[in-house]
Amino acid sequence: DAGVIQSPRHEVTEMGQEVTLRCKPISGHDYLFWYRQTMMRGLELLIYFNNNVPIDDSGMPEDRFSAKMPNASFSTLKIQPSEPRDSAVYFCASSSRRLAGYRGDEQFFGPGTRLTVL
Amino acid sequence: RKEVEQDPGPFNVPEGATVAFNCTYSNSASQSFFWYRQDCRKEPKLLMSVYSSGNEDGRFTAQLNRASQYISLLIRDSKLSDSATYLCVVGQDNFNKFYFGSGTKLNVKP
Numbered sequence: 001d002a003g004v005i006q007s008p009r010h011e012v013t014e015m016g017q018e019v020t021l022r023c024k025p026i027s028g029h030d031y032l033f034w035y036r037q038t039m040m041r042g043l044e045l046l047i048y049f050n051n052n053v054p055i056d057d058s059g060m061p062e063d064r065f066s067a068k069m070p071n072a073s074f075s076t077l078k079i080q081p082s083e084p085r086d087s088a089v090y091f092c093a094s095s096s097r098r099l100a101g102y103r104g105d106e107q108f109f110g111p112g113t114r115l116t117v118l
Numbered sequence: 119r120k121e122v123e124q125d126p127g128p129f130n131v132p133e134g135a136t137v138a139f140n141c142t143y144s145n146s147a148s149q150s151f152f153w154y155r156q157d158c159r160k161e162p163k164l165l166m167s168v169y170s171s172g173n174e175d176g177r178f179t180a181q182l183n184r185a186s187q188y189i190s191l192l193i194r195d196s197k198l199s200d201s202a203t204y205l206c207v208v209g210q211d212n213f214n215k216f217y218f219g220s221g222t223k224l225n226v227k228p
Contacts (some may be wrong), residue, residue, distance in 0.1 A: 007120060031214060033216075035218075042207065042218060042219070042220040042221065043162070044218075045215060047215060048215070049212060050214070051149050055214070056211065056214075056215060062206040073131070091161055091162075095214075105150050105152075105167070106152075106164045106167075107164070107216060109161035109163065110161060111159055111161055113162070
């Protein structure tokens with residue numbers, strides 16, 4: 001398996017623009033997580049899904065952020081409108097409890113999207 | 119109060135040294151515990167899970183003290199390749215919701 005795939009790897013945009021980050025989890029994983037990492041705040045959980053259903057979005061900073069998971073192999077995190085304080089690395093991670101003999105609580109991270117909002 | 123607290127370091131140690139990191143967590147109902155490793159400009163990767171009985175993986179030993187709510191990681195015979203940031207992670211909400219510490223940076227020098 002190719003692992004968790006994220007796109008784009010780098011995004012530079014101007015304040016006020018819409019930004020869409022994309023994630024493809026590992027095939028067969030039923031949990032998907034979106035994190036944000038900054039120097040000041042470290043790694044923060046934004047939202048997570050189970051079987052494509054959002055379970056906990058308490059970490060989403062404000063209404064400008066939204067996340068969707070239309071199917072088991074794709075999720076998006078959207079910021080509209082973007083602001084300079086949204087600049088961070090955004091990670092997507094996936095995990096599974098359904099695979100026999102598997103350490104299901106391990107989360108596998110994608111390479112991240114480095115977002116810069118000017 | 120943060121869910122997970124770690125000393126940010128950096129810890130600068132020579133090759134072959136033994137180094138130990140600790141972290142504390144605030145929620146006594148936490149259910150799972152891990153150490154993740156993150157290299158510069160890379161994603162975090164699981165280093166090892168931490169069990170109440172303590173566990174060892176080669177040069178790495180992890181311990182959990184539930185009564186005092188702290189987790190430790192011991193690295194023996196440090197290698198240059200151990201240089202990274204080590205993230206203490208605590209799981210809640212039926213093991214799904216992870217809280218990450220801010221990380222402890224380790225620099226192993228020749």
